[in-house]
Amino acid sequence: MNPELLIPLLAAAVQSGTPILYATLGEIFTEKSGILNLGVEGIMMIGALAAFVSAKFFGNPILAFLIGGCAGAFLAGIHGLVCLNFQGNQVVSGLALTILGVGLANYLGTPFIGQAAPGFSPTPLPVLSKIPILAPVFFNHDPLVYTAYLIPPAMWAFFRYTRWGMGMRAAGEYPRAASAAGLRVTGYRWAGVLVGGYLVGLGGAYLSLAYTHLWTNGLSAGRGWIAIALVIFAFWHPGRAVIGAYLFGGVMAFQLRLQASGTHIPSSLLLMLPYALTVMVLVLSSWKRQGTGVPSALGINIEPSE
């Protein structure tokens, strides 16, 4: 492959990785509080649809983006209800949410297929877009990519320095002790689910507002599942999530560019790259690090009487 393609490839990696980044950050937020939400794929689809329809009706992409997040939070709320109030098994509930969310989005979105809606376009940042190599890679995208740069440091600071952040971590690590100490574990978990769902919804909204300006069946195409894997790769740390998301976006962009350059490798094999890579990074991450970073109480419901 031509080395001239490197810069465009990195730029594509950033853009392609952005929806995954939003989703990964959202899921990190949820899992930190101890709730495992496997419904990310379904939530992304609902967020994408809600954002698209809102953009069509209100004509305001920013509003549409925020509404996409709300839709995501709403769907995540169902998961919260089933797990936190009805003690449902978190794994199965998340899977059910995916089936429901994808089906719901495809069903409700049928009348909108093949239409366009106003969205975001690339806006180069004023001063920064003049920097030679970094500019096209990082500073020549649509505004939602820039917003995505702000979230990881904010989340990191939240978990490390704020009282709420520490409370959430407590809810995810030692919920019984935290509860005994007077923390409202269920409340923190609800926050985790809803805010996390909101971010995942934003990731979906990115797909229909910025990445493309279209809606169609199956818009998320498995990105939600990748996000869940990346959470583990990131050791539940927002900073590493950035690396993971852009890396994954990069692999997807890479195999397409390899094809465009005229390679003879069958495309089915090339398409395996992102998924094989996910397995590899997952295995390597889990193996080396003795599982540090995973919230100890992840996926375990707290009995109501405790």
Added chain:
Amino acid sequence: MRRAMFFWVFICVFAWGVASAADTPMKVGFVYVSPIGDAGWSYAHDQGRLDIEAMDGVTTSFVEAVPEGPDSERVMLNMARKNYNLIFATSYGYMDPMLKVAKQFPDIVFMHCSGFKTAKNMGNYFGRMYQARYLSGMVAGAMTKSKILGYVAAFPIPEVIRGINAFALGAQSMNPDVKVRVVWTKTWYDPATEKEAAKSLLDVGADVIAQHQDSPAPQEAAQEKGVYSVGYNSDMSKFAPKSHLCAPIWNWSPFYKEMMEKVQQGTWKSKSYWYGLEHGIVDITPMGSMVPEAVQKRVLAKKDEIASGKAKVFVGPIKDQSGKLRIAKDTPANDRELLGMTWFVEGVVGTTQ
């Protein structure tokens, strides 16, 4: 007096016969392989269906996203048991199941799209989209400056490969040094991947993007970069007004109407229908204003030639990517060769896998 009476009785019986034939309510069923919204393929068939639904005495219905295999057999059996008169199945993989069902219901007419098996009550049909692709290729070839055309394609099945080849031949007729680069997305519906594929082609220098995909995402990518694009299946200019040159489109209405009328009147016979420009089954949209008059005239003239049968798209000498001669000089390729095309013509860069 008696002769007059006979005459009038004859007229009445004849009129009654004609009237009842015309009034026979027809139930027509369609089986689609993908949802009618996102696959332009099924969408195009459905547009045809809607047109015949609007006719008197016809009710139509469809089942979408039917996987090939036993599910499709069951769907067609259901339609047959519910006394549908005419059933269309729009994907290659429906062929064997349809044959099985056709054998059980000899009074119902079955039509299979893109296949080759027939029976007394089953025929097959297809459209010569490659003719329209050729024309769109001519436009692309005339408008390119970098001499690199990008093609975002879904799956390496014969009709897609055939379309790419026709596109390349058309482009080469206007500009012999043109190259067509192909990227496979392996999906019919993933606008994000389609757009990314288009961008990867733009990165290697393509300045016209064509597609065999159903979403306008590649058009968006071309518009954002400020280059040209060729749509597919519908006029996609509203998505990319500055870059959209033209689009090859389907128009199944005339064909479905013809089939329906034939069945209604009892004149239908089983055969293979492969209509093209001459029947209006395929066409290209009006070209954008950025295409020079001279080019438009040439393309339209070629369209008339193909429609009238004077010119054919796949006429030798045509070599494949490795340089081997596939179609001999001055020989037109026959339908069987076209239906099973799994190789790229010279000038196309990419694999067929």
Added chain:
Amino acid sequence: MFKFIIKKRQAPLVWSSCLVFFGALVLSLAVSAIMLALQNKPPLTAMVLLFNGAFGSLLAIQDCLIKAVPIFLCSLGVAIAFRLQIWNIGAEGQYVLGAIGATWVALRFPDLPWFVVLPGMLAMAFIAGGLWGLIPAVLKLYMRANEIIVTLMFNYLAILFLDYLVYGPWKDPVSFGFPMTREFSTSAIVGKIGHTQLNWGIILCIFSGVAIWIFFKYTRLGYELKASGENIKAARYAGLPYHRLVMLVLFLSGALAGWAGFLEASSTINRLQPSIVVGYGYTAIVVAWLARLNPISIGIASFLLAGLRVGLEHLQLDLQVPAAFGGIMEGLILLTVLAGSFFVDYRISLGKKS
């Protein structure tokens, strides 16, 4: 002020389990009906059509049975894994690998008689599917890799591998370049039973169901599995062979899904092609959760969910309901059953807020 006091029951109520299941079913149907009504489709007609289409005639019941076979086999496998708290999301990929394994035998030995080819296909499907489940098990045990993600990624890899094979080395020379293998020779096809549409795969289901039931009830390994599932830490402390159990469970899980793939390729389609992938692996998760481990309940639940799919086609045909509606119903059923199980496991009473 009153508040709810929630206490876990000592032993979950048995009869109310069924009640909850049916209550959940009714609730999901009601919500689905409302959704249809919102889109101007007549809700009651739709529900009647759904039932009639699925169960209203002998032919319909046959259709359901045919569809239930692969769902049953996949669900049986997934349920075994779930019992050990191993979340096998990879049934879809294991199903594909089984089909690939069986196809390899069919394509390699088309001229041998059926009593050699079919068992060969059966064995190959078992091994291929089993291996596809075993690899994630090994990764989980020795590298601590989360099986949910690994099995899921393996689904994508399996489907892409299938694509590679049918577009490339295994492509049928006479099918005009369409992605599918050659048609299987008659010795490689599992036949139909008499004049019905059913195939002999039903025997495979009965055999597997009985075998698994015996395994859990009468063998030591089966007992260990059940015990480990209830409390993993305690089981390990007691010396039960957790590692072996995980590998066994995922291998079996994959092998059973592999058999489903073999049946679909051999009996229903008579070749291998991408459209063999229709989501049975994911439906299996729903069934496995609804039915716990009893093979009979799995059988019933598979039949019901197969009925859902069959009935939905009638909704599509007669009422033009989009195909995506099926996902909504499956998701709703699962969620409502999950929520409903709460009332089975916990007792609610009113108490005074102090």
